[in-house]
């Protein structure tokens with residue numbers, strides 16, 4: 475597997491209105507943004523249309539809100555996520571298809587309603603050589619600059635060694651790290667996590 479991620483300097487979208495209200499800083503897109511988006515691109519990455527199986531791995535109910543730098547929900551966005559499957563394979567021509575999980579969608583997207591809320595049913599991210607578990611995010615917006623970043627899992631020992639995560643100043647790092655909790659009330663034997671996004675630079 476190729477584990478190189480493109481380098482990108484850190485610029486945190488600190489609010490102009492409230493310096494304490496800052497969101498996840500941009501992070502590298504990495505080399506695995508889908509080269510051929512899957513036919514099924516909905517927000518349930520655990521089920522692939524036309525297949526009867528379910529993705530390997532622990533199911534994660536991932537929610538969040540897209541906000542502006544005053545904490546108001548932002549509409550007119552598209553939230554995209556992508557990640558490797560439970561076997562550590564990205565569904566991308568740069569990664570080996572050997573051993574890839576065909577029941578994992580690899581990429582999903584949704585357009586939040588006016589409340590800015592997004593929901594994904596995916597898997598808890600797994601580590602692969604050189605990287606802590608992470609989920610890639612890209613938020614496309616009509617009114618703001620797009621934001622590309624990555625979400626990490628609280629309590630993961632590999633976070634200490636992840637070179638991309640550790641390039642982020644400690645004060646901003648926590649905004650990228652999400653605690654995951656049991657979510658059996660939603661679905662048996664699953665986890666839930668919440669990751670808010672703040673779009674800080676209005677380009678309109």
Ligand SMILES: [Fe+2]
Nearest residue numbers: 504506608610
């Ligand atoms: Fe990655």
